Amino acid sequence: MDYVVVALVMLGVLVLGGLGLVVPRLRRRPPVPPVTPSSPPVVTERPGQAPPVAGAPTPVVDAPPAAEAPAVPAPVVPAAPAVEAPAVPEAPAVERPEPSAGRLVRLRARLSRSQNVFGKGLLGLLSRDHIDDDTWEEIEDSLIGADVGIEATTAIVERLRERTRVLGTKTAADVRALLAEELVAALEPGMDRTLRSAPTGDTPAVIMVVGVNGAGKTTTCGKIARVLIADGRTVLMGAADTFRAAAAEQLATWGSRVGAEVVRGPEGADPASVAFDAVKRGIETRVDTVLVDTAGRLQNKVGLMDELGKVKRVVEKHGPVDETLLVLDATTGQNGLEQARVFTEVVDVTGVVLTKLDGTAKGGIVIAVQRKLGIPVKLVGLGEGPDDLAPFEPVQFVDALLGTGA
Numbered sequence: 001m002d003y004v005v006v007a008l009v010m011l012g013v014l015v016l017g018g019l020g021l022v023v024p025r026l027r028r029r030p031p032v033p034p035v036t037p038s039s040p041p042v043v044t045e046r047p048g049q050a051p052p053v054a055g056a057p058t059p060v061v062d063a064p065p066a067a068e069a070p071a072v073p074a075p076v077v078p079a080a081p082a083v084e085a086p087a088v089p090e091a092p093a094v095e096r097p098e099p100s101a102g103r104l105v106r107l108r109a110r111l112s113r114s115q116n117v118f119g120k121g122l123l124g125l126l127s128r129d130h131i132d133d134d135t136w137e138e139i140e141d142s143l144i145g146a147d148v149g150i151e152a153t154t155a156i157v158e159r160l161r162e163r164t165r166v167l168g169t170k171t172a173a174d175v176r177a178l179l180a181e182e183l184v185a186a187l188e189p190g191m192d193r194t195l196r197s198a199p200t201g202d203t204p205a206v207i208m209v210v211g212v213n214g215a216g217k218t219t220t221c222g223k224i225a226r227v228l229i230a231d232g233r234t235v236l237m238g239a240a241d242t243f244r245a246a247a248a249e250q251l252a253t254w255g256s257r258v259g260a261e262v263v264r265g266p267e268g269a270d271p272a273s274v275a276f277d278a279v280k281r282g283i284e285t286r287v288d289t290v291l292v293d294t295a296g297r298l299q300n301k302v303g304l305m306d307e308l309g310k311v312k313r314v315v316e317k318h319g320p321v322d323e324t325l326l327v328l329d330a331t332t333g334q335n336g337l338e339q340a341r342v343f344t345e346v347v348d349v350t351g352v353v354l355t356k357l358d359g360t361a362k363g364g365i366v367i368a369v370q371r372k373l374g375i376p377v378k379l380v381g382l383g384e385g386p387d388d389l390a391p392f393e394p395v396q397f398v399d400a401l402l403g404t405g406a
């Protein structure tokens with residue numbers, strides 16, 4: 001029993017002695033610095049992340065990973081000197097494209113090369129005092145040389161011969177009027193050239209742009225967006241040319257200049273899926289018109305032509321495509337007609353955009369295209385500038401070709 005008492009006393013002494021040692025230590029611990037709400041955040045760097053640059057805009061602060069409380073209290077980071085936020089560059093102002101009305105008249109001088117054939121050449125020949133068979137042949141050659149096409153040329157010359165005979169004596173003004181009438185008639189002024197760009201209810205109109213490589217599709221898409229915006233429509237563009245990386249970039253630039261959204265996919269993405277997403281987005285954002293740019297393709301590449309048909313079918317899951325525009329390079333002349341024919345078989349082309357008319361003396365291709373395809377030319381490209389695209393209008397076009405009139 002005595003032993004038990006002695007053991008208990010010793011245990012008590014030991015416990016009290018231990019406490020005496022621990023308590024002073026606890027008291028010696030430095031106080032934890034208070035965390036004030038104004039403390040700057042701790043910026044953690046990700047591996048490979050560049051350290052913040054002094055004076056650079058405030059970096060995005062990564063949330064520190066949820067870790068165990070550090071054994072050592074976090075060091076107090078000295079408050080960063082107040083750095084003036086650098087001036088944010090102003091967003092580029094959205095341009096106001098010029099209205100489409102009157103563009104053909106404004107751009108008439110761009111047809112100068114064709115004007116040499118039609119205006120100076122043909123009018124000169126027809127104004128001769130006496131038009132013999134040789135002169136008629138020269139007239140025919142000029143028209144064929146200007147890509148009017150043999151059929152149309154024969155028809156135009158026959159009518160001109162007939163009418164000049166009936167007219168007898170003729171002034172330069174009479175000759176000009178006759179030629180103008182025949183050219184306008186050959187351009188089939190009764191064709192419907194309106195661009196179907198108006199939404200149906202809440203569904204935007206869908207315009208697909210197709211054609212061979214380098215014809216000017218992407219440029220034309222951008223220019224059409226400007227025409228539509230100038231005329232009061234809202235527009236979204238789909239960059240379904242996923243072959244050429246620069247095409248999506250190009251379209252994005254066109255879009256940003258006029259505040260039009262551009263839907264694009266990764267390089268090499270399925271063009272049909274990008275086109276589908278673009279129309280879906282257009283429906284969600286309730287724009288008036290969705291323009292779909294497609295990759296250039298050669299008409300003799302069966303796989304690529306099939307793909308174009310697929311793009312159209314997939315887009316049509318949202319509703320019908322309102323307009324399929326074939327972009328043709330006017331400088332390719334009669335070759336372009338064969339390309340055009342194949343495209344019409346695959347995608348039911350509803351209108352033609354004839355680009356680069358400023359770079360050719362063969363403005364007569366407009367007549368040949370319409371006659372051969374039975375499809376109206378709706379727009380013409382007359383330069384590389386953003387507003388160098390004009391709605392096609394036969395009377396104004398002929399006036400411009402002949403280099404006279406308004």
Ligand SMILES: Nc1nc2c(ncn2[C@@H]2O[C@H](COP(=O)(O)OP(=O)(O)OP(=O)(O)O)[C@@H](O)[C@H]2O)c(=O)[nH]1
Binds near residue numbers: 216297382
């Ligand atoms: N002079 C002139 N150049 C034009 C006209 N339209 C387009 N271009 C030029 O033609 C070139 C080709 O245009 P793009 O729009 O890139 O052609 P694309 O059909 O999209 O080309 P791919 O995607 O390779 O098939 C560019 O340099 C354009 O500026 C026009 O009406 N006149």
